[in-house]
Amino acid sequence: MMNEEEVIESFSDLGQDYLFDCWTDWDEHKKSILLEELASLDLKLLSSLQKCLPEKEVPPSLSPLPCLSHEDIIKMDKERELGRELISGGKAAFLTVAGGKGSRLKFKGPKGLFPISPIQKHSLLQIFAEKLLAAEIHYRVPLFWYIMTSPANHAEIINYFRKNSFFGLAEERVSFFSQRLNPSLSPSGKLYLNPAGTILKNPDGHGGVIGALIQDGLLTHMVKQGIEELFYFQVDNPLVNIPDPLFLGVHRSMGAEVSSKVIRKISADEKLGSIGLVNGRAGIIEYSDLNEESRYLRDKDGNLSFSQGSIAVHLFNVAFLNRTDFVLPLHQARKKEEVLIPGSNGCILKEVEVIKFEKFIFDIIPLAGKAVFYETLRADEFAPLKNKSGVDSIETCTRGYIEKYALWLEECGVHVLRDEEGRSIYPIEISPLYALNREILKKKLSHTVNRINDQALFI
Numbered sequence: 001m002m003n004e005e006e007v008i009e010s011f012s013d014l015g016q017d018y019l020f021d022c023w024t025d026w027d028e029h030k031k032s033i034l035l036e037e038l039a040s041l042d043l044k045l046l047s048s049l050q051k052c053l054p055e056k057e058v059p060p061s062l063s064p065l066p067c068l069s070h071e072d073i074i075k076m077d078k079e080r081e082l083g084r085e086l087i088s089g090g091k092a093a094f095l096t097v098a099g100g101k102g103s104r105l106k107f108k109g110p111k112g113l114f115p116i117s118p119i120q121k122h123s124l125l126q127i128f129a130e131k132l133l134a135a136e137i138h139y140r141v142p143l144f145w146y147i148m149t150s151p152a153n154h155a156e157i158i159n160y161f162r163k164n165s166f167f168g169l170a171e172e173r174v175s176f177f178s179q180r181l182n183p184s185l186s187p188s189g190k191l192y193l194n195p196a197g198t199i200l201k202n203p204d205g206h207g208g209v210i211g212a213l214i215q216d217g218l219l220t221h222m223v224k225q226g227i228e229e230l231f232y233f234q235v236d237n238p239l240v241n242i243p244d245p246l247f248l249g250v251h252r253s254m255g256a257e258v259s260s261k262v263i264r265k266i267s268a269d270e271k272l273g274s275i276g277l278v279n280g281r282a283g284i285i286e287y288s289d290l291n292e293e294s295r296y297l298r299d300k301d302g303n304l305s306f307s308q309g310s311i312a313v314h315l316f317n318v319a320f321l322n323r324t325d326f327v328l329p330l331h332q333a334r335k336k337e338e339v340l341i342p343g344s345n346g347c348i349l350k351e352v353e354v355i356k357f358e359k360f361i362f363d364i365i366p367l368a369g370k371a372v373f374y375e376t377l378r379a380d381e382f383a384p385l386k387n388k389s390g391v392d393s394i395e396t397c398t399r400g401y402i403e404k405y406a407l408w409l410e411e412c413g414v415h416v417l418r419d420e421e422g423r424s425i426y427p428i429e430i431s432p433l434y435a436l437n438r439e440i441l442k443k444k445l446s447h448t449v450n451r452i453n454d455q456a457l458f459i
């Protein structure tokens with residue numbers, strides 16, 4: 001570990017001496033915290049971030065790529081059976097990324113704790129926990145769940161699980177691990193100090209999950225447990241279909257190293273990553289990277305050429321994760337942040353433009369020997385919670401939740417009262433512990449409920 005002079009000297013040599021101009025009126029304790037942080041900063045990482053600053057990302061060559069259609073998938077009975085065997089045999093584990101800041105939602109606390117279910121007001125994480133518990137009961141198998149947090153929400157998420165007795169799951173099968181942070185930089189490569197006087201950093205993106213799993217020994221843990229496939233999903237989609245034997249079975253029978261779920265985009269402008277051939281390899285192109293020409297391109301039948309969007313649900317083969325040397329690219333995002341700047345009378349707070357560096361999980365797809373894109377239905381599996389209001393908001397997510405289960409009930413022959421716009425009049429919530437999937441619901445209902453004519457239906 002470097003001493004104080006060495007830290008100051010080495011960061012001055014790196015052109016970062018202005019950091020020390022900020023601390024003229026600080027006490028020794030505050031100075032020592034910054035010095036310690038600087039002494040442990042990964043200089044290789046800093047230099048690699050600085051190196052990619054001036055790079056203008058070369059636009060990739062893009063061409064359309066078909067996916068496995070939903071119509072074909074639902075007929076794959078052998079694959080569904082294979083998926084069931086994988087689950088019952090304990091070969092599948094689950095991974096949730098919950099490290100994001102969730103800034104658009106403006107919720108006090110980690111996004112995973114947001115109470116989203118329409119009647120019971122269960123949180124996103126409780127909904128997933130109950131789906132996994134229901135799957136354990138149904139398949140009579142212990143399942144492992146890995147949850148990526150960030151340093152900012154790690155303790156709160158763990159405490160939440162403890163306070164709620166892990167929602168019935170076995171504590172030893174739920175692993176929490178924190179994602180890493182990257183320093184945020186000025187456009188010229190300078191470090192910034194946040195208002196507390198420590199280095200301004202940001203979570204390293206959902207793509208940071210692979211590095212964190214490796215560094216924390218969790219991939220090794222999976223191998224030891226005999227886990228062969230890892231089911232990835234985000235914390236913000238309560239409709240995610242887990243454990244989904246059909247998805248697992250199709251992925252496995254096709255020999256895929258990565259499989260990703262996609263849905264038909266509502267319009268060319270829907271902000272979903274599109275699937276395609278990216279520089280000749282199967283991949284997902286971020287919405288903002290799909291140039292206008294490709295975005296509106298139509299095939300001879302008038303359909304969008306890039307018609308399928310990613311819902312950020314993936315399967316990763318564990319041997320593939322273990323085998324591959326993952327160097328995922330860094331993406332830059334410019335954001336306004338309050339930082340400390342040296343002024344004539346000590347330091348002042350100022351809002352400046354900072355560059356954040358993140359990795360994206362879907363950049364793993366082109367590294368796979370075989371990648372499969374698997375079409376599913378929006379109504380059944382996708383209602384993301386991103387914003388407080390408007391698109392992908394609390395309201396649309398709750399509505400998506402109600403409509404999913406309204407459809408399930410109708411498939412079971414239950415009459416659901418709907419308004420002129422076709423929306424269920426009453427809120428509906430079906431606990432995963434009552435029915436994990438529509439087949440179970442069909443068996444359980446068997447004429448006990450055939451009409452929702454009360455204020456709401458919760459079963």
Ligand code: UTP
Nearest residue numbers: 097098099100101102103104203205206234235
């Ligand atoms: P988003 O890209 O929607 O970001 O994350 P966010 O942080 O949740 O929300 P905003 O943009 O600040 O409003 C998609 C998923 O990836 C996870 C999030 O927790 C969410 O499940 N994520 C994102 C991470 O785990 N780490 C990150 O660094 C970024």
